[in-house]
Amino acid sequence: MVNTEYDKSEKFRLLDEVGFRDYFKAETWEEFNCQFFDGLAPKYDRLNEILSLGQHQRIKRTAIRHLRIQPGAKLLDVCTGSGDTAIMMARAYPDTHVIGVDVSEKMLEIARERANGIKNVEFRVANAMRLPFEDVSFDRVLISFGLRNLEDLRAGLLEMKRVTRSGGFVSNLDLGRPPAGFLTWVHQVYFRKFIPWLGKTFFHRGEFNSFGYLPNSGKYFPSQAGLVGIFQELGFSSVCRYDFMLGAISQQVGKVI
Ligand SMILES: C[S@@+](CC[C@H](N)C(=O)[O-])C[C@H]1O[C@@H](n2cnc3c(N)ncnc32)[C@H](O)[C@@H]1O
Known part of the structure; x- marks a missing residue:
């Protein structure tokens, strides 16, 4: 039996540590996230450019190529935000159907504006912890820079696995930890x-200050090696890991059997 309780109580400490409770009034983890990202939405894309030193689009494109997407595939982008990954996949693979889901209506408004005119992508409000889809509905299910925001990352990954067909892939892309030594120091200072x-x-x-949230959220988020272990523990097979920017960003891909 997989423990999906993870470190919820630890994680709730984050709300106080980063001052969430001074700005947002919410009862649940999802509501906090929703209010946070609704407020951040107009600035989100610029923030991403700054934090990734202009690299995030290139990295997302490479991460998508690792998924070997076939014609006619059904693709789900969980925590899609302003729709970056969903739109990239829809453009690169016009004969697929892409759905992007997120709890923040304001982020989705931006995603819909950006996707204007692209026929094979749609966006819906949905909670990653309770995806409104039948079992085995998708060929590929992705989450980019979203897993750390879920109340329980193991339960979130299991939910992504549930909606993926046998032989399909689940992918996570997020900040990683560079190897120990000088690089760790540079990473920490940055x-x-x-x-x-x-x-x-x-x-x-x-x-x-959402720039303060990101490093703090990392305290409760596993390293890329830890995530590979979690993928394996949750029953994914052939788990691969791809590091970008010397490990500052990392992708894990697991096959559903
Ligand atoms: C850091 S953004 C990532 C957006 C996008 N995937 C990207 O790579 O730029 C995280 C997103 O997760 C969404 N989110 C947080 N918790 C969620 C949940 N439980 N269900 C669905 N979306 C959630 C937030 O609203 C936000 O848009």
């Missing part, structure tokens, strides 16, 4: 010191 300062000083004056 994320823990420079990025929060940048957010407070230029980007989020007087608002919740």
